[in-house]
Amino acid sequence: MPVLPLTTADDPRLADYRDLTDVALRRVLEPRGGLYIAESAKVIARAVAAGHRPRSVLVQEKWLADIEPVLADFPDTPIYVVEPQIAEQLTGYAVHRGALAAMHRPEPLSVSEVIADARLVVILEDIVDHTNVGAIFRAAAGLGADAVLISPRCADPLYRRSVRVSMGTVFQVPWARLPEWRAAREVLHGAGMHLTALALADGAVDLDAFAEVRPERVALMLGAEGDGLSRRALDAADTVVTIPMAGGVDSLNVAAASAVAMWELRAR
Numbered sequence: 001m002p003v004l005p006l007t008t009a010d011d012p013r014l015a016d017y018r019d020l021t022d023v024a025l026r027r028v029l030e031p032r033g034g035l036y037i038a039e040s041a042k043v044i045a046r047a048v049a050a051g052h053r054p055r056s057v058l059v060q061e062k063w064l065a066d067i068e069p070v071l072a073d074f075p076d077t078p079i080y081v082v083e084p085q086i087a088e089q090l091t092g093y094a095v096h097r098g099a100l101a102a103m104h105r106p107e108p109l110s111v112s113e114v115i116a117d118a119r120l121v122v123i124l125e126d127i128v129d130h131t132n133v134g135a136i137f138r139a140a141a142g143l144g145a146d147a148v149l150i151s152p153r154c155a156d157p158l159y160r161r162s163v164r165v166s167m168g169t170v171f172q173v174p175w176a177r178l179p180e181w182r183a184a185r186e187v188l189h190g191a192g193m194h195l196t197a198l199a200l201a202d203g204a205v206d207l208d209a210f211a212e213v214r215p216e217r218v219a220l221m222l223g224a225e226g227d228g229l230s231r232r233a234l235d236a237a238d239t240v241v242t243i244p245m246a247g248g249v250d251s252l253n254v255a256a257a258s259a260v261a262m263w264e265l266r267a268r
Contacts, residue, residue: 001071003064005081009089014080016102017058017090034105036158038168040097041066046168047103048073055102060084063098097164105158111149111184114176115191118146119217119267123178123195125151125233126224127254133157134165135255136222141169143262148175149184149219185236193219197237198261199229200251204242211264218265222258 006014016035035055038044041063048054048070057079059067064081071077087095115121122145127133133155140148148157154177155162157170178184188195194215198207221237223229234240243252243260252260 001068001075002078003081004078006086007082009082009086011080013056013078014058014082014090016056017087017100035102036105036156036163037160038101038103039095039099039160039164041070041099043163043168044099044101044103045070046171047101047163050106050171052106052171053104055104056080057099057101058082058087058090058095059099060087060095067099109174109176111176111178111187112191114147114149114174115188115193115219120145120262120265121147121149121188121193121217121219122258122262123149123151123219123221124154125221125229126153126227127222128153128155129225130155130159130161131165132225132253132255134162134170136258137162137166137170137173137175139255139259139262140173141166143259144266145173145220145262148173149178150175151178152180181230181232181236188219192217194239195219195221195237196265197221197223197229197234197240198242198257199223199234199240200242201234201240204240207241207243207261207264210239210241214265220258220261220265222254222261225254 038047054071054074054077056077057067059079059081061081122136122140124133124136137148137157157175163170194217196218198220221229221233223233243257
């Protein structure tokens with residue numbers, strides 16, 4: 001594979017890695033260009049293992065030996081070797097994890113494909129914090145959820161921060177984007193999913209009590225930071241559940257709450 005030392009951040013071959021902290025720029029660049037950024041040799045390896053194809057890799061000299069075996073099946077993928085200051089100048093932050101890869105996005109899956117054999121699905125409605133999205137995917141992978149569905153306005157699981165926080169588990173948990181709630185409810189009910197909203201609401205059922213009579217197929221609905229689930233989502237739900245709290249605390253961060261709920265609703 002070509003290993004190419006580069007000495008300037010202005011090199012046009014490094015365009016995919018420029019200004020990664022500018023989320024607005026990435027929103028324009030990534031979907032149109034069909035790319036996302038994977039960070040660290042471990043995350044890149046998980047992406048490759050999931051069948052994703054790298055377009056190029058940006059690495060510092062001391063991490064080159066770690067990344068070369070990961071790209072063994074991609075002999076034509078260029079590896080750009082730069083000094084740490086060039087990497088920081090490019091990306092806008094100190095690249096401590098050694099390697100970045102510009103990855104081609106896989107073809108999106110359909111909702112029907114994702115939920116076909118699923119018993120526990122997690123639905124993210126309008127969660128815009130990439131850190132929370134990544135953390136929820138990591139919990140889904142670790143706690144046995146079968147799939148994740150995201151609303152049209154939810155943050156992209158393949159943005160760099162989501163991928164990094166998930167430790168690459170966004171590649172192993174199948175996911176798809178839902179249509180708006182009216183159509184989504186029809187698809188999910190058609191697949192036999194029981195829509196279970198996690199929310200603070202009058203008449204909500206305690207999560208542990210609901211788990212005792214858990215339906216065969218559950219879609220766990222989680223809402224945006226601060227506002228929680230929308231009225232449309234709550235209206236679509238078959239059951240609203242809540243996590244019993246103590247100490248005068250009324251709720252948890254959405255990622256923490258997702259982990260508690262997934263643990264309680266895991267397949268026994």
